[in-house]
Amino acid sequence: MNSRTIPISVDPVQTVLDNGLKDLWYPVCPSGFVKDQPVSMKRMGRKLALWRDGAGQVHALEDHCPHRGAPLSQGVILGDRIACPYHGVEVRCDGMVTKVPGSPGCKLEGQHAAKAFHVKEAFGAIFIYNSDDYAKEPKPLVLPEELTSDAYSNFLCYAEWRSDYRYALDNVMDPMHGTFLHKQSHSMSEGDSKASFQVRETDNGFVFEKVGQRGINFDWTEWADTGCHWMRLEIPYPKTGGPGGNFAIVGCVTPINAELCAVFFWRCRKVSDWMRSTWRFLYRNRLEARHWAVLEQDRIMMEQMEPDANSRENLYQHDIGLVRLRRHLKHLAEEQVEASGS
């Protein structure tokens, strides 16, 4: 092998894992990324074209015109349809070609020739259903109460990390790094630097937690599958954060390509009344910058990991959370490959 050899994954299970499991909702970007012009973005190993219609509804097609592959995202929005810039072919949000202006009545008209995706907008983000079959009814998108309940308030933090998305998942499933990597942070300086962990099953996934320590540091992390893969954790706030519940993070990681991933961290707090608006004021004024500094420690660490670091590891007890998740995702990928009959 010379250094120019590009490893090509031929294992279909690996391919599913590399691009993200199918039949799941993935957040792809903050809502504000899609305004009045179509946008192109790579997600889940695919190029997508996203746009809003006149009513503000977001639509997504593969950014590849069914005629000859020009980027639809360069085209013109016609409500729930988009006209390709190259020869004017019009494609509807469900993938059907509605008009071929250069050859009216040709057999491409009426065909579902473009790849379409179901879209939802929630909690400040745009979610795409990663499926090969638009006709298949998507699963409902269910997210945890920190986002859905009025008792909580949240801010989304979105970032793009130059790392395979699985390192970002591993990082969240590894609470012990809080004690070391974030030792100097505003919220994680307490707690035992030695701990044993256990896995506890939940209805939709599992919790990975420190035995006998809760509410002191980053002491537990949860992974769940509710039509979307998400993670949740809690970190105590210093007293200066004011009255209110712990600080919770709901996280999702979406693959972009092998070198890049999109991370979504909703920073949530159970606060009401004046405590809610005061927390929100402090978050805007100063807490966001402190949380960002902590997240930068994670990003820099993730970006410095060699792409194949996870093929040469010596894991120990702190790592059973991420081992458990890797195994589970691999198992899901195997099931999907089997079900697709390849």
Next chain:
Amino acid sequence: MSQERYLEPHQARTRMPTLFEDLLGDSIERAFGEGVTTLPELVAYLNRVGPSGERGEAWTEEGFQALMKRLGD
């Protein structure tokens, strides 16, 4: 090859904070740090330690709540 990617430390605010907001934030954090947990205590703390309201006025519970709503929500 590196491509453009999004890394924006400030996603929640829509403009730079004002000096008044920074001073107020400092004072609120100090109050919480000293154990203040209720609105009357916080208003009393601000009236004792400062800063005073946006136009130099004394803090009231209503005034504080209205300002936080405007700046936070």
